[in-house]
Each structure stands twice: as C-alpha cells, then as structure tokens.
Amino acid sequence: MSIYWNSFRTFFKIGMFTLGGGYAMIPIIEAEVVDKNKWIEKEEFLDLIAIAQSCPGVFAINISIFIGYKMRKTPGALCTCIGTALPSFLIILFVAMFFHQFQDNTVVAAAFRGIRPAVVALIAAPTFNLAKSAHITWSTLWIPVVCALLIWALGVNPIYIIIGAGLCGYLYGQFIKPTEEQHNEN
Template sequence: MTEEVSFKKLKEIFFIFLKLGAFTFGGGYAMIPLIEEEVVHKRKWIKEEEVIDVFAVAESIPGAIAINSSTFIGYKIAGRKGAIAANIGVILPSVFIITLIASVFGRFQDNPIIQAALLGVRSCVVALIGVAAFSLSKKALRDKLTVLLWLITVLCILIMDLHPIFMIISGGLIGLLVMKIMPDKVEEIIKGRGDNE
C-alpha cells in the first residue's frame, strides 16, 4: 500500500468514521454491524472475514476498542494517513457529545424522559451487540475445534469469572499450541476460511 493517498480518500475515511463515532452507542462492539455495513459491504475496503481479526486485535491491545479498530481499519485502507483520519473521525463525536452531556447531565439525569430514552438506547445496544456476536460467530466458528474453544471460553468467563483479557491471551496461546501439535488441522481451518472470503 502506498503512502500517497488522495485527499479525497482520506476525507472519505474521516467522514465514514465520524459517522460511525457519532452513531455508535454502547462501545466498540456495537460498532461491528455498522463497520461491516460501511467498510465491508458498501465500500469493500476490507473483507468480511477481516472484521473478526480487526476486533480480535483491537481488544487484545490497550485502549478503547472503537479507537483501536478504527485505527487498524484506517491503516489497512490507506496506511498511516488513513489510520490518523479514521482515528480522528471516530474520536471527535465522542469528545463533543460527552463534553456536552457532562455539562448538562447533572441537571437532567433524574428526568423520567431522559431515563426512558436511556432505557431504549440500552436495549438497542444490547440487540446490536447480540446481532454482531451472532454474525461474527457464523464466520469464526467453522469447525469442531473453534466451537470447542469458544465453549470453553464462555464457560471459563461465566463460571470461573476469568477476566476477558486473560481469556484472549489464553486463546492466542492455545492457538499456538494447537498449531504446534496439529499443524495440518490449523492449515485446513485457515485454508477453509480463506476459501470462503
């Protein structure tokens, strides 16, 4: 990818992520369906399968998932300049909105209308995250091995109350171990994933 990216492309990246930042309530996971729609389906900047990788990387490193994922996607599209454009775009709405809310929230937080609106927003966010999780699971859980790892992870988080960061690191280590023990199986899974892209 060349660093010589047109201003028009950078402007497009900036405004797409500005829109995503402005209309994503509930954190980075709520962004998944919106990112898929804008970046995968409409513009075909990245492949559908890459969204899983983007969010896996974004969650594995320090920082907000929305910022990490937008930076990563911006970089994939247009290098460093694309990463900067996407990052600024996704951050600006939050900075503006939270500054505005912080200045008036104390006066209105007990207002029944505000509480009702927040109740509705929370419900929609849960639905968006659920749909995103279902969509990602269809792409990521393609064989018995990945389904087994998913099930173990869910049980460890729910029953043993293990921190998600620990599970992500463990998942990476387990993946490396499986690759060492069963390299042909891992290659088959990766090839099968590539064939479906």
C-alpha cells in the same frame, strides 16, 4: 474525493450514530468498510476484529486505527481514529455542559432505561454473525462456551483467556495446521 477525507467522514458517521459502544458498531463498520467502500476484504476484517478485541483500549478506536492503517498507514489511522473519537468527545462535552439541568428528569431516565435492552441486542447480533463468519462448527463450539463459563462461573480473568487462546492459536498454526494441510493433500 480524498481517501483520507472519505475515511474520516465514514468513521465520523459511524461514531456519531452508533449506540452501545464498539461491539454495536461491528455491523455498521462492516457494511461501510467491507461491503460499500471495499477498503478491506471480509477475512481481513474478521482478523482485525480479533486483533482489536485483544488489544487494550476502546474497541471502536482500536478497530478504526487498524482499518485506517491497513488502508493508508499512519495518516489513514489518524483519520479513522479521529473520525471515530470526535463525535463521542463532542457529545460528552455537550452533555457535560448541560447535565445538571436534566440529570433528575424522569423522561431522560426512562429513555436510558429503554435504550439498555436495545444495546444488548446490538451487541448480541454481531456476536452471532462473527461466530457464523468464523466457521464455528459443532466440533469447535466448545471453545467459546468453555471460555465464557471460565469467566462467568469460575471468575477467571479474561486476560488469561486471551493469552491462552493466543498461545493455543499460535501452537495450532505452527504444529497442527501444517500436518492437517499435508494430510489433506495426500
């Protein structure tokens, strides 16, 4: 089977059966792309997640484009992007056609209220898994805690946090990490 068709089908399935948005898709994408199909390595997947989160736009589309591009350049990115976006487009189109018929239905409203807590869990689970995979230790745990507090308690715009984190990561990679590696070799 063609890699293009297989990647389209995989991301179409992910887009069709994932509730809760892009972050809820992370464990499913990882299972399909890293574990099952072995299209990319786990470390590359974590890097692509970080890049996708930093880019403007919908996370699910961003991550699918980056994975597709990593696999087969622009044609791969198109296949994975369309595969991810098409189910949502079709579902929204279908709902829009019939929404007026069930917008006041108490059963539908109750179903959406029941889905909300599940979505929170779907977002929380990959967050903890990413933290574990990123080798966050007690000495580095302060970074996400401080960032979350700056956003939540002080109202700092997340864009400034992203820019600051990117700058700090760059400076760390340029100046501190080489000296740590050199010190570890001695």
